[in-house]
Amino acid sequence: MDTDLMMEVLQYLLGVIPGDIAGNIIAVVTAIVTICTLIIRFWKMPEPTSKGYKLWKLLHVLASFKTPTTIKVENKNGQKID
Template sequence: MDTDLLMQVFQYLLGVIPGDIAGNIVAVVTAMVTICTLIIRFWKMPEPTSKLYTLWKLFHVLASFKTPSIPKTESKDGQKIT
């Protein structure tokens, strides 16, 4: 999507949505991103095979707006990387 088009859509939506509602939306999104960032900061990444990994991955996406990369735990010759 072109950046200019995205800005036009954003400006249109800000013009349509009343100011107090737009302010509330911004406040909620900001609080959600902040809380998710704190959770990711202090919660060690679980093993990718764990059931909690999906929840951790969701928090990571909400905090950074990108998917986490899984670190490699073994080298090509099968030795564990520390």
């Protein structure tokens, strides 16, 4: 989705919704993003096969609005592994 289109939709919705409700929505979204950012900052990425990976991935999406990429690591032979 184009960023300009998202901004237009957001501006339209904020114009339709009453000011006090829009302010509350923005405050809640800001708090959620901030909390998720703090959690992701201090929580090391778990292994993709672990149970906590799905939760970590959801928190990462809420914190940064993009999906996490798998980090490629090179072993001592120079081969890339996931």
